[in-house]
Every structure is written in C-alpha cells, then in structure tokens.
Amino acid sequence: MRLLMLAPPGGGKGTQGTRFAEATGVAHLSSGELLRAEIGKDTPTGRAVAGYLARGDLVPDDLLFGLVTRAAVTAASNTGGFILDGFPRTLPQARRAHEIGLELDLLLDAVIHLTAPEPVLVRRLLDRARVHGRADDTPEVIRHRLQVFAEQTEPLADYYRNRGILLTVNADQSPDEVSAAITARLAERGFLSTSIRQEE
Numbered sequence: 001m002r003l004l005m006l007a008p009p010g011g012g013k014g015t016q017g018t019r020f021a022e023a024t025g026v027a028h029l030s031s032g033e034l035l036r037a038e039i040g041k042d043t044p045t046g047r048a049v050a051g052y053l054a055r056g057d058l059v060p061d062d063l064l065f066g067l068v069t070r071a072a073v074t075a076a077s078n079t080g081g082f083i084l085d086g087f088p089r090t091l092p093q094a095r096r097a098h099e100i101g102l103e104l105d106l107l108l109d110a111v112i113h114l115t116a117p118e119p120v121l122v123r124r125l126l127d128r129a130r131v132h133g134r135a136d137d138t139p140e141v142i143r144h145r146l147q148v149f150a151e152q153t154e155p156l157a158d159y160y161r162n163r164g165i166l167l168t169v170n171a172d173q174s175p176d177e178v179s180a181a182i183t184a185r186l187a188e189r190g191f192l193s194t195s196i197r198q199e200e
C-alpha cells in the first residue's frame with residue numbers, strides 16, 4: 001500500500017504514520033526526518049537545508065526530490081509500499097511526484113487528510129517542544145510553519161480530492177481514536193488486509 005499523510009504541523013502525521021507503518025509493515029517515510037538525518041550527519045545536503053528547517057521554510061525541490069525518491073523506491077521494493085509523511089507539500093511537488101509515480105509505477109493509493117483546529121495544533125506543538133525540544137518548535141517558527149501549511153500545503157487536499165483518493169479524518173481526538181478512524185476509512189475503500197481489520 002502507498003499512502004500519504006497530509007496534515008498540518010501538530011496534526012499527528014508522524015504519530016499516525018509510525019503506528020500505521022508498524023501495523024502494516026510498510027515503511028514510514030518522513031521527509032522532515034530524512035532532512036534532519038542529513039543535517040545530523042553533516043552531509044552537503046544537510047548543510048544546504050539546515051537554515052530552511054530552522055526558519056520553518058520549505059526546502060527547495062532540487063535538494064529534496066532525489067532524497068525522497070530514492071527512499072520511496074527502496075521502501076517499495078523492501079516493504080511493498082510506503083507511508084509518506086510531509087511530502088509532497090506543495091502543488092508543484094504533488095504534480096512532479098505524480099509524474100515520477102507514473103514512471104516508476106508507484107502512484108499513491110490514498111491520501112489521509114488529518115484536520116484539527118489551529119489552537120489544538122499550537123498546543124500540541126508547544127507540548128512537543130517541552131518533551132523533545134525540536135529546534136523548529138518555538139512559538140514564532142510554529143506560527144510560520146502553520147502559515148506555510150495553510151498557503152502551500154492545504155491546497156493539496158483539493159488536488160487529491162479531485163483525483164478521488166482523499167480520505168479526511170478528524171485528528172482532534174485521541175491517537176487511538178484517530179488510528180481507528182484511519183483504519184475504518186481505508187477498510188471502507190477495501191485497502192486493508194484482514195489481519196489489520198481484525199485488530200479493530
């Protein structure tokens with residue numbers, strides 16, 4: 001199965017993507033994690049992208065596509081699919097990813113669109129900052145990342161709705177409730193194996 005988690009910062013795409021990957025065995029691919037790993041290893045790509053992440057700005061596509069495409073191809077061949085988290089994040093990225101997906105026979109099966117009111121997102125991000133201390137979870141950068149999401153990423157919901165693969169889930173619930181809602185929406189579309197459906 002090939003899924004995209006489409007959610008604002010704090011929407012739970014990392015949590016739900018990880019859980020779902022564990023439940024299905026397909027790889028969880030977070031573009032933010034891939035970029036943070038490059039920064040951690042101090043590679044040329046890491047050095048080139050560090051400033052963008054620190055400010056909460058989107059990284060230029062040419063620094064990102066090779067990294068994500070390689071990871072997606074490896075994941076698909078090793079685990080039979082992937083759960084993309086944080087990529088694509090703009091309409092141009094979505095269109096280019098669609099072309100690559102067509103070429104490599106790796107098109108998305110479904111897009112899980114997680115929604116929650118902004119005050120809930122801000123509270124979760126500030127809580128995460130206290131627990132994990134992620135560098136881009138400061139109040140100012142959080143505000144900027146939410147604005148970037150609203151302007152550049154939210155339009156992807158219409159793009160995937162028009163493709164008939166958007167599944168919207170209310171993320172303002174407990175993680176267990178959100179996981180159950182995702183499972184139910186995918187099962188309705190006939191995507192899940194019997195083993196996962198039995199866990200509900």
Ligand code: AMP
Binds near residue numbers: 035086
């Ligand atoms: P995330 O872990 O998904 O919150 O992403 C953290 C940061 O990584 C973002 O604020 C961006 O700076 C960068 N990033 C992650 N995914 C993308 C993407 N698809 N396009 C551009 N920048 C990205």
